Amino acid sequence: MKIAIIGTGNLGLAIAKGLITNNAITTLYMTRRNPATIESYAEYKNVFVTSDNLEAVQKSDILIFAVQPAQLAKILHDIKDELTDKHVLISTITGYAISQIEAIVGTDQFIIRAMPNTAIAVGASMTCLASNEKGMKRIKVAEAIFNRLGNSLIIPENQMQAATVVCASGIAFWMRLIRATTQAAIQLGFDAHEAQELAMHTCNGASKLLIESGNHPEEEIDRVTTPKGCTIEGLNEMEHKGLSSSLIQGMVASFNKINVIKTDQK
Numbered sequence: 479m480k481i482a483i484i485g486t487g488n489l490g491l492a493i494a495k496g497l498i499t500n501n502a503i504t505t506l507y508m509t510r511r512n513p514a515t516i517e518s519y520a521e522y523k524n525v526f527v528t529s530d531n532l533e534a535v536q537k538s539d540i541l542i543f544a545v546q547p548a549q550l551a552k553i554l555h556d557i558k559d560e561l562t563d564k565h566v567l568i569s570t571i572t573g574y575a576i577s578q579i580e581a582i583v584g585t586d587q588f589i590i591r592a593m594p595n596t597a598i599a600v601g602a603s604m605t606c607l608a609s610n611e612k613g614m615k616r617i618k619v620a621e622a623i624f625n626r627l628g629n630s631l632i633i634p635e636n637q638m639q640a641a642t643v644v645c646a647s648g649i650a651f652w653m654r655l656i657r658a659t660t661q662a663a664i665q666l667g668f669d670a671h672e673a674q675e676l677a678m679h680t681c682n683g684a685s686k687l688l689i690e691s692g693n694h695p696e697e698e699i700d701r702v703t704t705p706k707g708c709t710i711e712g713l714n715e716m717e718h719k720g721l722s723s724s725l726i727q728g729m730v731a732s733f734n735k736i737n738v739i740k741t742d743q744k
């Protein structure tokens with residue numbers, strides 16, 4: 479596949495790493511305003527680093543846009559005359575509706591919104607996908623790319639805002655939980671390195687248990703909470719201090735912030 483990443487910042491670079499390490503490209507164009515910082519990627523075979531979005535569009539079929547929301551409109555205006563029927567436009571931009579993209583490039587384009595997360599760098603992104611009517615004909619192509627780099631789910635576009643919080647921001651939320659459990663492990667006597675190993679692999683195990691069993695988390699919790707034991711003591715104390723409630727409220731705050739981001743684009 480001939481892929482271009484338009485805007486290779488934090489997310490774009492994570493996507494590039496995933497594509498390169500999984501041999502998922504025929505050619506890969508990585509664009510950025512100041513490409514010097516990602517110049518080293520040009521050493522990979524068939525990878526090209528440039529600030530020239532037009533060249534990247536002309537030489538590629540799949541265009542993955544990963545610029546900040548306020549930067550997308552100008553880029554779409556700049557490249558729209560280069561778009562042909564070979565192009566599939568994949569936007570990862572938060573809060574940027576398909577209708578806004580269509581308003582610039584027209585409805586007669588394959589347009590897909592994708593919401594991956596930075597775990598795409600290690601082939602473990604949970605990516606949600608939605609498309610315009612024409613884009614339905616190419617959604618399998620997007621699915622194939624993102625399934626190679628983790629898991630994907632096709633959703634209606636009106637769930638994209640929620641998917642952004644749960645999956646994309648979700649990486650940061652889980653990182654903070656891992657950091658907090660690491661800090662607790664240090665306080666309980668492990669050195670920092672060991673503490674993080676214990677926290678990361680326990681988190682990995684919890685997630686793997688659910689993925690492989692299909693069980694509800696409470697079912698697995700019931701297996702750990704020995705009556706009158708230490709686990710239920712700790713869990714109840716966490717809930718008294720608002721663990722679930724603060725997570726839910728934080729995620730709702732993230733969701734609401736996207737409405738502000740959308741307003742800023744108008």
Ligand SMILES: NC(=O)C1=CN([C@@H]2O[C@H](COP(=O)(O)OP(=O)(O)OC[C@H]3O[C@@H](n4cnc5c(N)ncnc54)[C@H](O)[C@@H]3O)[C@@H](O)[C@H]2O)C=CC1
Pocket residue numbers: 484485486487488489490509510511512529531544545546547549553570571572593594595596646647
């Ligand atoms: N960072 C994340 O984990 C996720 C980000 N997103 C979305 O992805 C987009 C990018 O986010 P980040 O990577 O965090 O931002 P970022 O600021 O790290 O990356 C944006 C990149 O675009 C480049 N850029 C700006 N104007 C350009 C132009 N005219 N031509 C080429 N490149 C240009 C910048 O140089 C920068 O490297 C945002 O819309 C965000 O909502 C979506 C899911 C996850």
Ligand SMILES: O=C(O)[C@@H]1CCC=N1
Pocket residue numbers: 572642646647
């Ligand atoms: O924080 C943000 O706005 C972007 C979208 C999801 C992850 N990063």
